[in-house]
Amino acid sequence: xxxxxxxxxxxxxxxxxxxxxxxxxxxxxxxxxxxxxxxxxxxxxxxxxxxxxxxxxxxxxxxxxxxxxxxxxxxxxxxxxxxxxxxxxxxxxxxxxxxxxxxxxxxxxxxxxxxxxxxxxxxxxxxxxxxxxxxxxxxxxxxxxxxxxxxxxxxxxxxxxxxxx
Numbered sequence: 469x470x471x472x473x474x475x476x477x478x479x480x481x482x483x484x485x486x487x488x489x490x491x492x493x494x495x496x497x498x499x500x501x502x503x504x505x506x507x508x509x510x511x512x513x514x515x516x517x518x519x520x521x522x523x524x525x526x527x528x529x530x531x532x533x534x535x536x537x538x539x540x541x542x543x544x545x546x547x548x549x550x551x552x553x554x555x556x557x558x559x560x561x562x563x564x565x566x567x568x569x570x571x572x573x574x575x576x577x578x579x580x581x582x583x584x585x586x587x588x589x590x591x592x593x594x595x596x597x598x599x600x601x602x603x604x605x606x607x608x609x610x611x612x613x614x615x616x617x618x619x620x621x622x623x624x625x626x627x628x629x630x631x632x633x
Contacts, residue, residue, distance in 0.1 A: 476503035477510040485625075491606070498610040500621070566624055573622075576601045578629045584608040591617045603628075 472492060475481045480503050486492040492513075495501050501511040576599035579586045583602030589595040601622065604612070612619050 473514040474501070474511050475514040476506060476508040476512075478503070478506050478508060480505040480508075481514055494606045498606045499613075500606055500609060504623070569622055569624055569626075572599070573601055573626060575599055578602060580628065580630070584612055587612055587617050587619060588615070591615070 470486050470488060470492075472484050472486065473481060474484045482504055484492065484501065486495070496511065499509055502509055503511060579600045579602040581603050583600065583604045586595065586600055586602070590597055590600070609619060
């Protein structure tokens with residue numbers, strides 16, 4: 469997995485997790501990336517500082533910014549998240565979104581890799597209408613959207629029922 473800092477045209481900054489840089493490019497080019505704050509489709513990678521590891525036993529110097537400095541800012545009541553706690557409002561919003569997703573998943577049927585095929589069958593009246601969830605590639609998802617089939621990504625990763633012990 470690779471994590472990119474992303475931002476939208478309105479300046480909202482957020483993280484995106486991708487299997488590879490290519491996955492990011494494919495999702496971006498397919499219009500599947502949206503800002504979680506405002507819904508903008510104009511999303512780009514934000515400048516990121518490289519993660520450079522220290523030598524074992526090396527002490528961090530006070531004149532160099534880093535994790536220790538960021539943690540100290542967060543611990544002093546700063547509202548930033550770099551190394552500190554998320555603002556309570558953000559934590560509450562994330563918890564509410566996670567609960568909504570959990571309810572949606574509990575009230576749906578897992579169709580695994582057959583998501584695109586099953587969605588089409590339901591949309592065209594070939595199967596009984598029901599709530600489903602599963603896996604689809606970026607190309608499959610874009611194809612469904614192009615056909616006017618309403619789908620939405622799950623915001624938080626889940627373990628498929630057949631992979632849970």
